[in-house]
Amino acid sequence: xxxxxxxxxxxxxxxxxxxxxxxxxxxxxxxxxxxxxxxxxxxxxxxxxxxxxxxxxxxxxxxxxxxxxxxxxxxxxxxxxxxxxxxxxxxxxxxxxxxxxxxxxxxxxxxxxxxxxxxxxxxxxxxxxx
Numbered sequence: 274x275x276x277x278x279x280x281x282x283x284x285x286x287x288x289x290x291x292x293x294x295x296x297x298x299x300x301x302x303x304x305x306x307x308x309x310x311x312x313x314x315x316x317x318x319x320x321x322x323x324x325x326x327x328x329x330x331x332x333x334x335x336x337x338x339x340x341x342x343x344x345x346x347x348x349x350x351x352x353x354x355x356x357x358x359x360x361x362x363x364x365x366x367x368x369x370x371x372x373x374x375x376x377x378x379x380x381x382x383x384x385x386x387x388x389x390x391x392x393x394x395x396x397x398x399x400x401x402x403x
Contacts, residue, residue, distance in 0.1 A: 279305075327400040328380050330371040334393040336362055342367075343390050351383040 281289070289304070334340050341378035348355060355373035360367045373380045384397045 314359045323377050325375065327372070327374050327402065328377075328382060329398050329400060330373060330380075330384050330387065330397045331398075332367075332369040332371070332387060332393055333395075334367055334390070336365050336367045336391075340390060341367070341390060344387065344393070347383070347386045347390075350386075351379065354379050354383065 276401070289301075291303040293301065296304065332344070334344075339355075348358070351373075354373045356372045356374050358372075359370045373383060380397075384395060388391055388395045
């Protein structure tokens with residue numbers, strides 16, 4: 274099995290160790306392998322989607338004017354598929370929930386554009402209506 278090297282901040286390592294211990298993983302390697310598998314599966318589930326979709330995109334980021342300006346610019350570019358944005362400010366963080374409706378390719382581009390902004394954590398979920 275290949276070995277990989279990873280550099281992270283002391284704070285991130287401390288948080289990782291806390292979660293790893295609570296989650297019952299016996300080693301860092303075991304926890305990281307599980308995290309990598311989850312990351313891959315999360316990315317792969319959207320690889321072959323196509324067509325008209327209804328999806329939510331969740332964002333969490335520090336309440337900073339420069340980040341808000343970048344996000345607002347992206348929202349302007351994708352206004353044709355953004356149906357609503359709900360947001361909350363909790364202490365120094367901003368949480369947003371975006372409802373996007375349209376071709377999956379455009380929704381994916383929106384999510385990827387938002388993900389590229391430093392300090393923005395995002396996730397995407399499909400809404401299935403039977």
